[in-house]
Amino acid sequence: GEDVEQSLFLSVREGDSSVINCTYTDSSSTYLYWYKQEPGAGLQLLTYIFSNMDMKQDQRLTVLLNKKDKHLSLRIADTQTGDSAIYFCAENLWIRYIFGTGTRLKVLA
Amino acid sequence: EAGVVQSPRYKIIEKKQPVAFWCNPISGHNTLYWYRQNLGQGPELLIRYENEEAVDDSQLPKDRFSAERLKGVDSTLKIQPAELGDSAVYLCASSLTQGANSYNEQFFGPGTRLTVL
Numbered sequence: 001g002e003d004v005e006q007s008l009f010l011s012v013r014e015g016d017s018s019v020i021n022c023t024y025t026d027s028s029s030t031y032l033y034w035y036k037q038e039p040g041a042g043l044q045l046l047t048y049i050f051s052n053m054d055m056k057q058d059q060r061l062t063v064l065l066n067k068k069d070k071h072l073s074l075r076i077a078d079t080q081t082g083d084s085a086i087y088f089c090a091e092n093l094w095i096r097y098i099f100g101t102g103t104r105l106k107v108l109a
Numbered sequence: 110e111a112g113v114v115q116s117p118r119y120k121i122i123e124k125k126q127p128v129a130f131w132c133n134p135i136s137g138h139n140t141l142y143w144y145r146q147n148l149g150q151g152p153e154l155l156i157r158y159e160n161e162e163a164v165d166d167s168q169l170p171k172d173r174f175s176a177e178r179l180k181g182v183d184s185t186l187k188i189q190p191a192e193l194g195d196s197a198v199y200l201c202a203s204s205l206t207q208g209a210n211s212y213n214e215q216f217f218g219p220g221t222r223l224t225v226l
Contacts, residue, residue, distance in 0.1 A: 004151070008149075031212055031213075035217075040219070041219055041220075042113070042200055042202075042217030042218050042219045042220055043152070043200070043202075043215075043217040044217070045214055045215070045216075048212065048214075050212075088151050088152075090151075092213070096154060096157065096165060097142075097152075097154065097215060099151030099152050099153070100151050101149075101150055101151050102149070102150070102151050
């Protein structure tokens with residue numbers, strides 16, 4: 001079945017690291033994505049990882065993929081107030097995207 | 110380069126009225142998607158077009174929803190008649206699709222927020 005799950009909320013202090021977790025069910029996904037959505041805006045692609053990779057680092061962002069457990073995580077180093085948003089993970093199944101429920105990240109000054 | 114354009118940004122209608130949303134994808138993108146995003150949830154695919162052809166409309170409630178993509182560019186999504194449960198944000202996205210196993214980044218528009226009273 002198609003189901004992507006995320007925790008609903010995360011609150012961190014400015015300067016700390018944030019870790020947002022995601023579990024998915026379909027192991028045939030070739031790419032997994034992290035999107036960011038700010039209030040009143042559409043989704044913006046942050047980063048993605050190919051399914052044969054374990055880790056991808058892109059500046060302050062680190063993506064970890066555990067295919068055995070079907071677990072994906074996004075780590076944001078040195079979290080800033082501008083990182084406050086909703087973060088969605090997504091898997092692609094033959095071009096069709098399945099999005100998670102989203103994690104609302106709140107960064108406290 | 111302009112991103113995905115959607116209009117209107119906001120729409121308030123009474124139930125049983127019709128409503129239409131318009132999307133202009135990024136120039137050259139062959140694939141266009143319509144999603145519905147309910148409050149507090151992730152986007153759910155309604156329909157996907159490859160050029161003019163609707164290739165995935167399994168999630169589209171066909172009794173009241175319709176969509177078209179004439180000439181494989183702009184697209185409209187229509188609801189007739191609207192129901193209270195249709196209140197949501199309707200997102201349009203486009204991508205340059207190069208195969209099922211290729212990296213196909215979707216670019217999203219800002220969405221249309223529909224409120225049905």
